Each structure stands twice: as structure tokens, then as C-alpha cells.
Amino acid sequence: MKETLTANIMTKILEIQNLTVSFDGFKALKHLNFSMNEGELRVVIGPNGAGKTTFLDVITGKVQPTEGRALFKQKNLRSLAEHQIARMGIGRKFQTPRVYLNLTPRENLELSCNRTKGVFDTLFGKPSKGERKTVSGLLETIGLTTKADIQASLLSHGEKQRLEIGMLVAQSPTLLLVDEPVAGLTDEETYQVGELLIALAQTHSILVIEHDMEFVRQIARQVTVLHEGTVLFEGTMDEVQNDQRVIDVYLGQSTNSTEGAS
Amino acid sequence: MANDTPVKNRDIQAKQWNLGIEIMVIVAIALLTIFLVPPALTAIGQAFRIKLLGRFLSLAIVALGIDLIWGYTGLLSLGHGLFFALGGYAFAMYLQLQLPPGQLPEFFMLFGVEDLPSFWQPFYSFPFTIAAVLIVPTLVAAILGYLVFRNRIRGVYFSILSQAALIVFFNFFNGQQKLINGTNGLKTDTTFLFGTQVSDPRVQSFFYILTVILLALAYLLCRWLTSGRFGRLLVAIRDDESRVRFSGYNPTSYKVVVFAVSALLAGVAGALYTVQSGIISPKSMDIAFSIEMVIWVAVGGRGTLIGAIIGTLLVNFAKSILSEQFPQIWLFFQGALFLVIVMVLPDGFVGWLKNNPLDQFRTLIGKPKLITTYPQLESDPVILEERNSLERDIDR
Structure with a gap:
């Protein structure tokens, strides 16, 4: 009830x-x-x-x-x-x-994490400290910290699945x-x-x-x-x-x- | 997490250090090209090649633009001759108007035109001309790009549309004799710039130096665009555009910006090329010429920037040397070159240099090839111990 x-x-x-x-x-x-x-x-x-x-x-x-x-x-x-x-x-x-195979997991997450998605914001803005922290936190959550800086194409199928879920979360959707x-x-x-x-x-x-x-x-x-x-x-x-x-x-x-x- | 920050800082420092080195190398190469190459060529009796080099370096600026839009963003434009010609025409119109007051450019008499067409008027002004060289190609590309990309036209359809636009402009310029001298184009070598004839060696060497400087700047601009988050997004658009949309980015605006920047580079290149070759005509809007631009980038290696420059110089010098020896054979050679590149070196020369020679060199000196493994393998104590014991066994 x-x-x-x-x-x-x-x-x-x-x-x-x-x-x-x-x-x-x-x-x-x-x-x-x-x-x-x-x-x-x-x-x-x-x-x-x-x-x-x-x-x-x-x-x-x-x-x-x-x-x-x-x-x-x-x-x-x-x-x-x-x-x-x-x-x-x-x-x-x-x-x-x-996932973007030619980028590293970290870069993949950074793109999704970006809060200001306009052209010029992306061009002139730098990832903020908070965003970088979110990204390394997420890398830990999805268990890819050691592989953060290799090309995503080298990841296994399961790792790619986790990376994509991480990218999703980085967008902070409801x-x-x-x-x-x-x-x-x-x-x-x-x-x-x-x-x-x-x-x-x-x-x-x-x-x-x-x-x-x-x-x-x-x-x-x-x-x-x-x-x-x-x-x-x-x-x-x-x-x-x-x-x-x-x-x-x-x-x-x-x-x-x-x-x-x- | 605790030891994450120092690593990050070191990364950033290393990046800045690399950038510093790269800028120094670029400046050094530019200075060499300006001060050492011309006297060296004169010394070996090849002085006429200085002029060719100047032209080819200006073509390298277009190639950079093509690399930006094709190599990084994955949009194969086969119509960049359009923007090249727009820049060239804008500058040639200014030069044509450097006449005593009251006189009209010669060709107008031939077609019985008495009054200067109104769109020529602003080209009396030097600042306006420079602005036109920069803005007209950019604007045309931005409008064209917006219409095409907004409607999600991609791949082959984009390439065909870029050619269609090229043909429209070609026919317009070719047919308007009374406005811009039609097929004959606009000559610049007999005109005057600030009181000196354009074909004068001093003017020409000024433009040679200007070309080198602008090429270096164009390279730096492209490096800046492709290195940060923006550049990674371009790669992301190339690899999986709809994923980019679902991540909350609008790829249309990114593609419009990149297309416009590449057109800007083409316009600058067109103006520089025109003064150094002495004429701009609708021929520069030939479909073949626009396809050649793509070949330069393919030969050098797409998505590498430096490859675009190297490819342009390589193909064009091969062209000029080969067609001196065997005037008829060049087109066959160009076709063969493209086939070979596509089949043997799909990443172009620079792409090949980046990947393979190190491995080949290591095999030469009897060391195993470098294999990409997961970093954790390299640092795993168990595996390290195993590897060491293996190596000890081999040594014994």
C-alpha cells in the first residue's frame, strides 16, 4: 500500500x-x-x-x-x-x-563529459578540473584506469561495452x-x-x-x-x-x- | 587517485615541451626555405625552380585544408578548386585595377564594355581585396556546407554535390566574358602592385617569402584545430557521426566550421598561386585539378597534416620534372601513382613512415618488433619475472 x-x-x-x-x-x-x-x-x-x-x-x-x-x-x-x-x-x-575506436578511453569519456557542446566552446574551452576528475573517477568505476591511454580499438568487447556505459554516465543524463x-x-x-x-x-x-x-x-x-x-x-x-x-x-x-x- | 595528479602534470608538461619543439622545428624549416633554398637552387643552376617551389608551397596550403576536411573529418570534397579560384580571382581583380585613373582593364575594351561593372568597384581598395580573399571563399563554403550538412548529406553524395557546385561556378566564370574575361581569365604578371610590376623578381621573392610564412601559419592553425578536444571530435564525427549526435553534439555546426576553414585556406592559396603563376582562369575550376588536390593528400598521408605538404611537393615536382622529360606521359604516371598509393601505401608516405620503418629497423639490428600490448601486461610482476627468466635462459 x-x-x-x-x-x-x-x-x-x-x-x-x-x-x-x-x-x-x-x-x-x-x-x-x-x-x-x-x-x-x-x-x-x-x-x-x-x-x-x-x-x-x-x-x-x-x-x-x-x-x-x-x-x-x-x-x-x-x-x-x-x-x-x-x-x-x-x-x-x-x-x-x-565507442570512438581511434581515440583513447580517456578521450572518449572527455568528449562525452564536455558540458558545453557548442562549436566554439569546444574549440576555445579547455576541459575543467572537475571534468578531468569526473573522467578519472569514471575510468576507475568501469575498470579501465590502466588502459586509459591506449587506443580504444585495442580493448576487448566487454571493455568496450563498459566504456560505452561510462560514456553514457559521463553525459550525466537522468x-x-x-x-x-x-x-x-x-x-x-x-x-x-x-x-x-x-x-x-x-x-x-x-x-x-x-x-x-x-x-x-x-x-x-x-x-x-x-x-x-x-x-x-x-x-x-x-x-x-x-x-x-x-x-x-x-x-x-x-x-x-x-x-x-x- | 592520489598519484593521479602528478602523472597528469607530467603529461601536460611533456605536451607543452613537444609543442615548443615542434614550433621551433617549423620556424627552422621556414627560415631554411626562405634563406637557404633559393641561393642553393641558384647555385646549381636551377633558379627557375624557386618560382615553382613558391607555387607548390601555396598549393600545399590548399592540401592542408583538404586534409582537415577529408583526413580528419572524413568529408571527401572534390570541389576545392572553387574556393581556390575565388581567392585567386579576388586578388587578380585588385591587380587588374592598378591602372592610371579613368582607364579600364584591357579586356573590357575587347568586349566593348565602357563602364566598370559595379561589383569590380570595391576591388580598388586593398584592404577590401584582402578581406574578400579571406571572406568570400569562407562564406560560400559556410552557406553551401550548412545546406548540405543540415540535410545530413554525407559520403559519396557530398563528394558529388561538391563537384556539382564546382561545375556551376566553372560555367559561370567561363561564360561571363564581359564581367571577368571568360575562358581567358585574368592576367596578373603585367599588372602593378604598389608601383612595381608583379613579374618583377623583387615582388616575386616577396610573395615567395609570404607563401612560406603563411604556409607555416596555416600548418599551426591546423595543428591547433586538430590537437585539442575539437580535433578529437572531428575524428569522432569521421568514425561514428550518429554516436556524436547521441552524445549531445550537433555535428552540422562542426562540419560547417571545418569546411569553411578549409575553404579559407584554399582562398589564401589561390591568391598566392595566382600572383606567382601570373594568371587565374576558369581552368583552376577544372574537376581534374580538384581531384589532384585530393591525390596530393592521399600520397602524403591523410590525417597527418605534414603529409599533405610533403605529398603536394612530391607530386608536383615529379610532375614538373617528368613532364619536362616526357611531355605526354605525366597523366599516365599520375594515375599509376594513385593506384600504387591506394594499394601499397593506403596511409600515404607519412602514414607508412609512422608505422613501419621502426619495426623494420629493429628487425635489421636483430631485435624483435615492438608489439602493442596492454600496459598492465608490461607492468605485471608475474609476467615480468617470467620474461626475465626466459631471457636468462636464452642468454645461457
Whole structure:
């Protein structure tokens, strides 16, 4: 009872209302409704083609919705460019690690950490002492202090994933969107990334998209299941695992029996 | 964390030290080129090459601009001849107007023009001309760049558009005989600058020195742009532009600025080249010439700056020497050179020098190649101990 009360008082950081995205008639998202509270760590799961990545594309401004709207802190994100949305405080981590391979981890972090992102500020300004401190602190958090000054292309896959999460945090966003952070990682690395996300969740709102059920179990509190562009189910991990519709979708049973179950 | 600060300070000191050395080296090379090279060339009976060197050094300024936009930012412009010509024309117009009062440049008579076209008027003023050499190419590039980059036109499409712009300007300059003498272009060697004929050796050697100085300044400008956070962002835009957007930067404004700076350099180069070669004509807006500029940078090594200068001098001197011997063969040679560079030395000469010879030298003196490993490997006590014992075994 007490929990629901606080949930109501807490402001919604992200609200998606009746969102539809169609590419040449193909509807990647269909009348999707979704909302997330400030400070929440939410995991979105769903089979391939459920529209998870498109969902992130809409929030970050890469794709414009055909219908409906996405609100971030009650502000409509439509018609804002990617960099404007990023400056409002939404950071995104891509499915494959996207770091600047020809720069060192330190330089990667410094670019993301930069507070004044105009051309001339970047040209004439120098990284402040505070920024340099943030960067070396972050290097420590993501465990790359010893490799701070070698080319990022020499890092392993897992290190690149951590570096990109570090870059995200350096932007100091209020909402982190994390797309399949553990794809291609070893079990140990997966666990490390999970711990990193849980630690970050204390100060950020985080939306994670993931396939790896083991990993989801490690970090998830609230899980949303997407299927064919709409929300199929929302609940705790245990509820999700025991829901017949979710099981059907994941086990790939025929459409008939899915309908029968629901 | 505690021992982080001294390391940082040492890094910064080392950087400043390196910068100091680099500036001294540049000044030394510039002084050598100004005071030692001309007498040396005269002594071996090659005095005419001084003039060529002056021209090629001014071309090296464009090459720096191309390196900035292509080597660092990843935008392959095949239309820099446009900005080169704009700078050249602006300066040539000023020189053409250095006449007794009431007279018009000669070519106007040929086409029966009696009154000076109004856009020529301000070119009576020397300060205006200098401003025009600097600002007109920059502004054209900024407007063009804004329209192109704002619409997220990249890669091959950008290259094609840059050529299209070049052709538009080429046709305009080529067709307007009554305004700027069309195909024939504007001659500068018979004109006067501050009372002395432009082809006079004193004027020419003044421009030679000016070219060397401006090239050194252009190099320093590019070094400054590419060394700090700004330069790293250019590399980031080249490597992954959409990531840059999601980090909260707007790549459009960065690309516009870099494109404009490279056009500025091209404009300066055009003006310097024009006075030293004696003419500017629409030929400098030939597509082939703009592509040649890219070849110079590719040969020298892109993304290295110094490579742009070396490549320009190398290709152009090869061109002038080869075409003296075999007038017909140069174009074949240029094509072959480009093929060889692309296939054998994709990083250009400087890129190759940076990476390989050290390794090759080490193999020569019987030492193993340097291998890049993680720093922690080098300092890991277990591995160090293992390595030492291995070396002891080998010694025995």
C-alpha cells in the first residue's frame, strides 16, 4: 500500500502515449502505451522483431512517430533533433558497442563529459578540473584506469561495452537507455555489467532492453514484455515467468493457442 | 587517485615541451626555405625552380585544408578548386585595377564594355581585396556546407554535390566574358602592385617569402584545430557521426566550421598561386585539378597534416620534372601513382613512415618488433619475472 502511494507521488520520467510507428505500411509499434517513474530500473524484454529498438529510436529522436507521442518529464520529444534530446538528459547505449575506436578511453569519456557542446566552446574551452576528475573517477568505476591511454580499438568487447556505459554516465543524463548491454559477453562480464547497472540505478532512471533471461533476473525489478509492437505484459520477474501469454510468445507456440490462452 | 595528479602534470608538461619543439622545428624549416633554398637552387643552376617551389608551397596550403576536411573529418570534397579560384580571382581583380585613373582593364575594351561593372568597384581598395580573399571563399563554403550538412548529406553524395557546385561556378566564370574575361581569365604578371610590376623578381621573392610564412601559419592553425578536444571530435564525427549526435553534439555546426576553414585556406592559396603563376582562369575550376588536390593528400598521408605538404611537393615536382622529360606521359604516371598509393601505401608516405620503418629497423639490428600490448601486461610482476627468466635462459 505504501509503495503504491509513493509511486503515485513520484513523477513520471517517461511516458509513451498511443505510439505508432510505421515504415512503409509495416507497423513496428502499434498503439504502444508505456510509462516509467523517476528513479526506476525497468527491463523491457520481447522476442526478435517486437519493436524494442524502434521504441528506443523514437525516444532518442532517430525515428519520428507516425501517431501518438513520447513525453520526457512531461515534454513532448517530437521534432527535437537527437542532440537536443541528448542534452535534455537522455543517454543511449547501442546494441553493439559504439565507442570512438581511434581515440583513447580517456578521450572518449572527455568528449562525452564536455558540458558545453557548442562549436566554439569546444574549440576555445579547455576541459575543467572537475571534468578531468569526473573522467578519472569514471575510468576507475568501469575498470579501465590502466588502459586509459591506449587506443580504444585495442580493448576487448566487454571493455568496450563498459566504456560505452561510462560514456553514457559521463553525459550525466537522468534517463539511461541501454540496448542489450550483455550481448556477446562472458558470464563473468555479464555479471559485472549487471552490478554496474544496479549501482547506477541508485542515481539514474534506467531502461534496459535485454534478451538474456539470466541477466534480467539479476537486475530486474519491474519487467515489461513487448510483442509485435505492443505491451503484452507488465509485472515483476516472477509474474512474467508464470504468465501463460509470455510463455507462449517466448516458446513460439502457434497463434491459435496464444489466442486461446488469452 | 592520489598519484593521479602528478602523472597528469607530467603529461601536460611533456605536451607543452613537444609543442615548443615542434614550433621551433617549423620556424627552422621556414627560415631554411626562405634563406637557404633559393641561393642553393641558384647555385646549381636551377633558379627557375624557386618560382615553382613558391607555387607548390601555396598549393600545399590548399592540401592542408583538404586534409582537415577529408583526413580528419572524413568529408571527401572534390570541389576545392572553387574556393581556390575565388581567392585567386579576388586578388587578380585588385591587380587588374592598378591602372592610371579613368582607364579600364584591357579586356573590357575587347568586349566593348565602357563602364566598370559595379561589383569590380570595391576591388580598388586593398584592404577590401584582402578581406574578400579571406571572406568570400569562407562564406560560400559556410552557406553551401550548412545546406548540405543540415540535410545530413554525407559520403559519396557530398563528394558529388561538391563537384556539382564546382561545375556551376566553372560555367559561370567561363561564360561571363564581359564581367571577368571568360575562358581567358585574368592576367596578373603585367599588372602593378604598389608601383612595381608583379613579374618583377623583387615582388616575386616577396610573395615567395609570404607563401612560406603563411604556409607555416596555416600548418599551426591546423595543428591547433586538430590537437585539442575539437580535433578529437572531428575524428569522432569521421568514425561514428550518429554516436556524436547521441552524445549531445550537433555535428552540422562542426562540419560547417571545418569546411569553411578549409575553404579559407584554399582562398589564401589561390591568391598566392595566382600572383606567382601570373594568371587565374576558369581552368583552376577544372574537376581534374580538384581531384589532384585530393591525390596530393592521399600520397602524403591523410590525417597527418605534414603529409599533405610533403605529398603536394612530391607530386608536383615529379610532375614538373617528368613532364619536362616526357611531355605526354605525366597523366599516365599520375594515375599509376594513385593506384600504387591506394594499394601499397593506403596511409600515404607519412602514414607508412609512422608505422613501419621502426619495426623494420629493429628487425635489421636483430631485435624483435615492438608489439602493442596492454600496459598492465608490461607492468605485471608475474609476467615480468617470467620474461626475465626466459631471457636468462636464452642468454645461457
